[in-house]
Amino acid sequence: KQEVTQIPAALSVPEGENLVLNCSFTDSAIYNLQWFRQDPGKGLTSLLLIQSSQREQTSGRLNASLDKSSGRSTLYIAASQPGDSATYLCAVGPYNFNKFYFGSGTKLNVKP
Amino acid sequence: EAGVAQSPRYKIIEKRQSVAFWCNPISGHATLYWYQQILGQGPKLLIQFQNNGVVDDSQLPKDRFSAERLKGVDSTLKIQPAKLEDSAVYLCASSLARLGYGYTFGSGTRLTVV
Numbered sequence: 001k002q003e004v005t006q007i008p009a010a011l012s013v014p015e016g017e018n019l020v021l022n023c024s025f026t027d028s029a030i031y032n033l034q035w036f037r038q039d040p041g042k043g044l045t046s047l048l049l050i051q052s053s054q055r056e057q058t059s060g061r062l063n064a065s066l067d068k069s070s071g072r073s074t075l076y077i078a079a080s081q082p083g084d085s086a087t088y089l090c091a092v093g094p095y096n097f098n099k100f101y102f103g104s105g106t107k108l109n110v111k112p
Numbered sequence: 113e114a115g116v117a118q119s120p121r122y123k124i125i126e127k128r129q130s131v132a133f134w135c136n137p138i139s140g141h142a143t144l145y146w147y148q149q150i151l152g153q154g155p156k157l158l159i160q161f162q163n164n165g166v167v168d169d170s171q172l173p174k175d176r177f178s179a180e181r182l183k184g185v186d187s188t189l190k191i192q193p194a195k196l197e198d199s200a201v202y203l204c205a206s207s208l209a210r211l212g213y214g215y216t217f218g219s220g221t222r223l224t225v226v
């Protein structure tokens with residue numbers, strides 16, 4: 001069974017810092033990986049989706065990389081802002097009907 | 113395109129009562145999922161539908177939880193009777209029935225069982 005781990009569980013940084021969130025998974029036979037953002041009491045908002053054939057995806061200040069062989073993905077946030085404060089979740093999708101396995105998330109706090 | 117709609121947003125019930133949640137997926141999305149997210153944890157899949165049929169309900173507590181998807185569109189998730197440990201956010205998501213597509217989530221229903 002796929003196990004997804006996110007480290008650290010919580011992170012607090014001053015505004016303007018560049019930061020990296022980590023996601024690791026135990027089974028490298030994945031089809032894709034998706035990063036989500038979750039604000040308190042809200043649903044999940046998709047940030048980036050990386051197919052297994054891709055190495056990275058970029059959207060604005062966000063860059064996600066994928067290394068299937070080592071079972072790792074990173075989410076890089078450039079020039080962090082207080083509005084980036086949220087919980088970030090990664091989810092990996094194996095080769096069957098898009099069923100995703102989630103990590104427990106990294107709770108990010110960006111201080112003004 | 114309209115997103116995934118869920119209702120209600122919040123629900124407070126006493127233990128042993130019953131409750132139902134509703135989800136309307138994005139038009140054309142054949143695959144629909146219900147996830148349970150307990151505070152501080154990642155979402156856990158309860159049930160996955162492909163059109164009308166159940167693809168995976170291995171983690172659904174079938175003695176108290178039930179779900180259906182009428183005509184391959186809307187879905188309802190029911191809990192009867194509720195327990196304290198059912199307090200969580202219940203998230204509905206939908207996806208195209210093709211490999212490589214990601215999820216779109218609804219805003220969720222926060223259930224508190226007292």
